[in-house]
Amino acid sequence: MSEFDLIIKNATICTMDLNGRTIDKGYVAIRENDIVRVEEGDVPENCGSAQTIDAAGQVLFPGFVDTHTHIFQSFLKGLGADHRLIEWLNLSALPYGEYMTPYQHRLAAQLTCMEAIKSGCTTLCEFFYTDQNPELADGCIAGMEDTGIRSVFIRTFQDRGEDYGMPSCMIQTVEKAMEEVARLRHDYANRGDMLSIWTGPDVTWSTSKEGYRTMLDYCLAENVRYAMHIDETEVDNDMCQKNYGQDIVPMLDEMGFLTDKMLGVHCVNLTNDEIRRFADNGVSVSYNPVSNMYLGSGAAPIRECLDTEVTVSVGTDGAASNNTTDYLESLKFAALIQKGFTRDAARITASETIAMGTNGGAKAIGMEDKLGSIEVGKRADMFLFEPRHLKSIPMHDPYATAVYSSSQENISTTIVNGKVVYRNGMFACGIDERNLSDKITCELGRLKIQMERS
Numbered sequence: 001m002s003e004f005d006l007i008i009k010n011a012t013i014c015t016m017d018l019n020g021r022t023i024d025k026g027y028v029a030i031r032e033n034d035i036v037r038v039e040e041g042d043v044p045e046n047c048g049s050a051q052t053i054d055a056a057g058q059v060l061f062p063g064f065v066d067t068h069t070h071i072f073q074s075f076l077k078g079l080g081a082d083h084r085l086i087e088w089l090n091l092s093a094l095p096y097g098e099y100m101t102p103y104q105h106r107l108a109a110q111l112t113c114m115e116a117i118k119s120g121c122t123t124l125c126e127f128f129y130t131d132q133n134p135e136l137a138d139g140c141i142a143g144m145e146d147t148g149i150r151s152v153f154i155r156t157f158q159d160r161g162e163d164y165g166m167p168s169c170m171i172q173t174v175e176k177a178m179e180e181v182a183r184l185r186h187d188y189a190n191r192g193d194m195l196s197i198w199t200g201p202d203v204t205w206s207t208s209k210e211g212y213r214t215m216l217d218y219c220l221a222e223n224v225r226y227a228m229h230i231d232e233t234e235v236d237n238d239m240c241q242k243n244y245g246q247d248i249v250p251m252l253d254e255m256g257f258l259t260d261k262m263l264g265v266h267c268v269n270l271t272n273d274e275i276r277r278f279a280d281n282g283v284s285v286s287y288n289p290v291s292n293m294y295l296g297s298g299a300a301p302i303r304e305c306l307d308t309e310v311t312v313s314v315g316t317d318g319a320a321s322n323n324t325t326d327y328l329e330s331l332k333f334a335a336l337i338q339k340g341f342t343r344d345a346a347r348i349t350a351s352e353t354i355a356m357g358t359n360g361g362a363k364a365i366g367m368e369d370k371l372g373s374i375e376v377g378k379r380a381d382m383f384l385f386e387p388r389h390l391k392s393i394p395m396h397d398p399y400a401t402a403v404y405s406s407s408q409e410n411i412s413t414t415i416v417n418g419k420v421v422y423r424n425g426m427f428a429c430g431i432d433e434r435n436l437s438d439k440i441t442c443e444l445g446r447l448k449i450q451m452e453r454s
């Protein structure tokens with residue numbers, strides 16, 4: 001029997017550890033799910049490994065953590081284009097989310113997760129808010145698991161929102177929603193850290209004050225993490241002022257809702273006072289730069305968050321407001337928007353951007369002890385970056401090349417939990433891209449007929 005299950009040798013290793021150590025040429029050894037060696041130089045001759053990847057000329061990075069997407073929207077790329085948020089929701093996500101079947105959710109999950117894996121993601125957080133039928137959640141989770149990606153399934157709830165166009169099948173009492181969260185936590189309890197179940201209110205205008213309170217009590221009692229869309233556009237504060245006479249962040253703060261279990265998504269309109277409240281309570285941020293540009297929402301105050309020691313991660317958001325799940329593209333936007341909107345090229349660096357995508361993501365989901373860097377004792381979640389493509393050569397600095405001069409063709413290999421899930425254009429799960437595309441086109445036809453009939 002070999003000492004190791006997998007060795008990646010001759011790679012440049014961007015460890016993304018606390019010291020930001022880069023190893024010019026070294027190797028990483030993996031046993032079962034974990035990194036057991038990270039060393040400079042050649043692999044000693046007495047090291048046996050079941051599988052060895054010679055990564056000469058390539059760069060090894062920790063896997064990216066996509067902290068926000070909506071998987072079903074992979075069916076909706078381009079729908080509702082060029083419309084403002086509430087109009088866009090009513091043209092794309094809400095009507096389609098009402099009619100999709102469990103099988104369609106599964107296909108959408110395969111598509112989303114495969115695209116994520118192909119752009120260096122090893123963990124993906126699904127923010128699930130469609131029709132509340134439990135079979136749809138199971139369909140989505142099955143599709144995520146099919147691909148081998150590490151998953152966070154966030155089963156959110158809406159207990160109001162008809163006045164903003166929320167379909168009635170997406171609305172249920174918070175008590176019923178927490179029962180379903182408990183059901184998912186029970187049914188998938190044996191997945192270990194490959195699948196985590198969270199919850200959360202969807203958006204401000206679809207959650208009652210009672211809903212926030214009941215969900216918070218559940219999460220604190222059961223040690224469950226939660227996420228919510230917050231301060232994406234001015235609608236959040238307008239609605240909150242209308243109903244409660246307060247802006248959303250101060251209101252949540254008063255309720256004790258801002259905790260270190262919370263991931264705030266978008267955060268475009270956070271004020272300095274609200275950033276301080278996030279920092280004081282350990283709330284993390286999911287920055288969704290492409291979606292924020294697509295929907296004209298604006299540029300989130302990311303430098304201010306980082307300087308106040310708020311943990312910042314990066315999400316793609318759903319593919320109906322992006323319109324892909326290409327993580328590398330989101331990272332480029334993540335950096336450029338900060339520079340362009342402040343007219344300051346030094347506003348954020350390439351290595352800070354990679355850090356948001358890796359250890360920022362790990363911390364934002366409460367898994368910084370297991371993910372986010374290439375270090376002994378952590379899970380073996382990582383990808384190999386092949387710079388020898390026209391878009392990327394020559395490579396002077398691996399961080400700058402990965403952020404500014406990259407695309408999916410640079411990702412040669414993605415490893416999750418010690419297993420190679422993608423290598424040289426092939427997915428280990430055996431799903432063929434063209435075949436999946438044909439199935440989705442066929443299902444979209446069915447979905448449109450169903451929607452026309454209703």
Ligand SMILES: [Zn+2]
Binds near residue numbers: 069070229
């Ligand atoms: Zn979203």
